[in-house]
Amino acid sequence: MTLLSIDHLTVQFATRGEPFTAVSNAALTVEPGQIHGLVGESGAGKSTIGAAIMGLLEGTGRISDGLIELNESKISGVDEAAMRDIRGSRISMIFQDPLTSLNPLFTIGEQLIETMVEHLDLNASEAKRRAIELLNRVGIPDPKTRIDQYPHQFSGGMRQRVVIALALCSEPEIIIADEPTTALDVSIQAQVLELIKELARERQVGVILITHDMGVIAETTDVVTVMYGGNIVETGPTEQVLGDPQHDYTRSLIAAVPRANRKVHRFPKLSYDGRQTDFAIEELARNWPKQEAPDGPLLKIEGITKRFVEKRSIFPSQRRMFTAVDDVSFEIRPGEVFGLVGESGSGKSTIARMIAGLYQVDKGEVYFDDIAVSHAGLDELATYRRQIQMIFQDPFSSLNPRHRVDAIVAEPALHLGVIPKDQINERVSELLERLGLGAEAGSKYPHQFSGGQRQRIAIARALATQPRFLICDEPTSALDVSIQAQILNILKDLQEYLGLTMLFISHDLPVVRQMCDRVGVLRNGQLVEVAETATLFSEPKNDYTRELLSLMPKTDLLSSQDLATAV
């Protein structure tokens, strides 16, 4: 028996001009106990389907056509009062951010009990008994005590478990989970996904799992639906769709997923909808200054430490400091890409910022080309700044929204005096062209570009000073997977054709596998292991590294048919 069925669903948003169609003619079904994955890139319409089922379309959105049925009764187009009865009791939802989906003013017990009393007609003591049972089931230790605690007393992963308990407590028939693990670290992600899987089987609840992550889809779902631009392009059993994709878009999406088990030279340039852009980094090599590589390491870091103030006080005994980076040493050889991996809070960005000179180094020293730069004079610092550049995580915040693109790209080179003023326009337009942004890009503003284009503008800005060393701080974690593949290809080109040395920071092990020659693993501000990438993935020495590797979403299911064709 089909639990949920959606047929020719079309969702439109009214705008100033023509209505915008976010989802067109979508159809899918969910069976009891089944996990149905909805995968696609940003703007594909996957979250809109979730919101349409819940009757929670934002703003001017409305279902303009189609039918949604829950247990053979129609739930689309019913009035708000009827929808309120369905929402929360027959359908519940798990959101991305567990911090904002729990009410911080009530204990988790109050939130669970209220929901159960409301929807299940229980009395308060019976509801409390069941709430404790449920918390126990989702893996909250000591539920009798913790039920009286407030959301802020739980860690991120525990909070998401509470959210799952809250979604389950009204005994819904279907749960919509919208990117439930995107805000979590890998170790917690694996546990939460496992829990959702177990509970769906055990309680015969249908789950719609919305995600952009192919690894999550491969690990968790039974059936998968692939969306692109508001349309469903392919649907079927997960193994079949991932292992033998039929549609060109699915193929290009799968080929762009970085694998943990094999390194590709470049990601395949499978174009879909002509979105592939042509960049020509090798052309830049002609005018690139040839620098003599030092015999030793280009960058050497010796025992750097960074402490942040946690609690200020005028009394020294009351002050509390937090050690973000604790006595870290490593070397980066000329022409190599060195990776730093770790979970959030492990100190990887702090290290990048200390190397870049954005944070003071509390203890230790950074040597670049044998010059101590952490305590350098102004002249030496200026020389150093000409040779390093940085690419940031969020392309929406790394470009000043009020500056034109040509001014953004020109600023570092002009300020550092690398290029005379009369030649700057030539350099900027060459860079924009080589990065596939076109000649007119310079006269536009950042908001006129997509995330991937913005990241290419940021790369152009970094290259304008012709640096020797590039710091990449999670350069692709804010991007869709196909854009990520493109940016990673560019970065690989930079290493190969321009001989750039790079520090590559990421939390994503498969990406690190693709990019780095050597990798350092960080945990709580300490470097626990440094090894060649291949060695690290095949024979990890440290227990923590081993744990991280075991928690990576498995990509074995994914088809590798297009990887071989890659050059």
Added chain:
Amino acid sequence: MDAIRRAWQSDFSWSFRRSPVAVVSLAVVLLLVLSAVLAPLIAPHNPFDPASLNLMNGFSKPMEPNAFTGDTFWLGTDDQGRDVFSTILYGMRISLFVGFVAVLFALVLGVSLGLIAGYVGGWTETIIMRIADVQLTFPAILVAMLIFGIAKGITPVHMRDEMAIWVLIIAIGLSDWVQFARVVRGATLVEKNKEYVQAARLIGRGSGAIMLRHILPNVLSPVLVIATISLALAIIAEATLSFLGVGAPPTQPSLGTLIRIGQGFLFSGEWWIILFPAVTLLALALSVNMLGDWLRDALNPKLR
């Protein structure tokens, strides 16, 4: 041409055209500002030219021929025979001038201090923001009166009337910078952690350049909103001070001075001497305020 077409099609202009309140407010503001600027050309009389005045015209009623001279005045005359319509036009010049310059002064002061407080942080921030907090505990009009009183004490007697307008501007400006500083500091705290600021620091850009070139353009939209609403408040503050007799001198009457003069005749039947300046002040302050409200909604993406 292309730029004009783009501006016309922008979301900002679209939301302006869709809001009747905004269109009407802007029309009223433009009408009042233009007639103030062009007062010497429009006004039928020059109220400051004693030669053009005729005491016999005193207390003429609006739209009625004077009993002695037979002259007709649209909005009547005051006790000295000055045309109320003309005095309003000239009075608005003073009110608007004081309002604009005072807000500009408050804006420059407040935005600079707010930027510095937000970007530099530490003790600098603490000192600037505590001064702002202390100032907020006094009503703005009290601060303005205090400054006005001190200034009056230290300026030489013969310069008092000339200086009065500038003292008024400084008094209103100094009582108004706090909200600019607070909003700009808040916005600066958000902007300074964005990665484009890190990118500028990476290449060794100095604090001044980062504040002016990078952060300032990104914190200006709330400033524009506050400036508009402050303009209405500054015009009212000026009128209040002038009404209390500590503002614009009778030789350069502003709308507030006119209202003060008019209130003496309120109970003796010459209602037009106070009513018309008061209505003008109301229309000016209200329309500027409405424009500010609309601007706040239009520039705030969260409300859209």
